[in-house]
Amino acid sequence: MFQPEQISKLNDLETLVFDFIIKSPEQVQQMTIRDLANHVHVSTSTIVRLCTKLGFEGWADLKFYLKNQTREKTPEEQHYDNMLEFNMFLRRMNTDAYQSRLNKAAQMISEADYTVFLGLGTSGSLSDYATKYFVNTGLRSFVITDPFQAIQVKGIGNIVAVILSVSGETEQVVNKELEFKASGAKIISITNHEDCTVAKLADHQLSYHLINEWSKQYPLGNLTTQLPVLAILEILAHKSIDYLVNKDK
Template sequence: MFTREAIASFNELECSLYGYITKNAEKVAYMRIRELADENHVSTSTVLRFCRKVDCAGYSEFKVKLKMYMSEKQHIKLKSTQHSLSEFVERTLKGSFESYIQETARLIAQAESVIFLGIGSSGIMAEYGSRYVSSLGKSSLYIKDPFFPIQSKDSSNSVTIALSVSGETAEIIDLIKCLKEVGSTIVSITNNKVSTIARISDLNIAYFVTEEYSGKSNITTQIPVVYLLEAIAKELYK
């Protein structure tokens, strides 16, 4: 409802109004326009202008959309961690993952360096993977900055472990392209095999669990990623 573009367009009074609404959404949903204006020391025309900026024809439509917005947030049902783990065990460990793990470990062993790549929660996993591999004797680095400058001297004869749940993260796709151009071998860990990142990788490991979202935030479990990173590192140690 409150898009990035809409928020960027707010003036000082509208920003104050936005802050009040987000903190008091349940109350605002039943307030008259005059009550909301008086509470925030603004005019009703300011409230109406605010409504138009969030794509509402008027205050009545704004209150309807606000109630729907609140209802959507309240009815998000998340799977338990136990359910996610069971799903991973059932769908993933029955597959031919051992060969993918062994092949990834072999590629890393032959490379001069290993780079872990991810953004957001996948960036945290990239940092974890890099630390775990380094702890077992293979020096590595991680990149979770979408604007990280790729240098050929650091990336040639390297293996990049690219992490993305959706496999469609635009910033990761751009970084992969840069890394491929300087000679890095790309191994991706994604949630499916038909994504862009999976298709442009030299090797893809897909783990297939149900994706979950809270609003626009992807909150899909990272349990499969942790397992795969640790399994690759331990296979490399052997």
């Protein structure tokens, strides 16, 4: 339901609120933010900070999540809870704050001569898809999916590298990111969480905050849905070409 790394960042007052939410989710759903603040004897700003640290845009976003967690689920939903996570991501993505982050990334891409996508495994497949999608949109792009491929981008213009990684900690990806930085490229990271090495090394980061899902048969099989990544990539392509078209006008 909530990520351990998110919970570990809560202070004492926020932990008090979180404890009450976990123990009484149905009661919390009927409360306003002021009701909850009065009940647990904290300020409303404490609750807002709690929501932010848990990956939500605000109190209404958290209540929506609780409502979907506690209602009776259909068999299809029980088999794929990440659909709820994806729904929550779409709500976050449509906020002004997230749109601002997308706009900044799109502007970086529009100002580049080339966009290079980098990823391994599933992220490599998505990088390949993103390259085709960007080229079809009219943006000059290419892809690197081989961890042993040399990075040679000096002298070919202004480069933006879009690095895809669920964990943001894959050694080969981090090494390639460092090569890009040494070559003078700007970095945009797309990771599950912003508190990872790939995101921290990036010039601009986008994250989607989903629950990690693993294969029941193959312990190393990461099945975390990549639907948010597809949404981010396609939106970036459209926003980037819009910037270019408007600039030409």
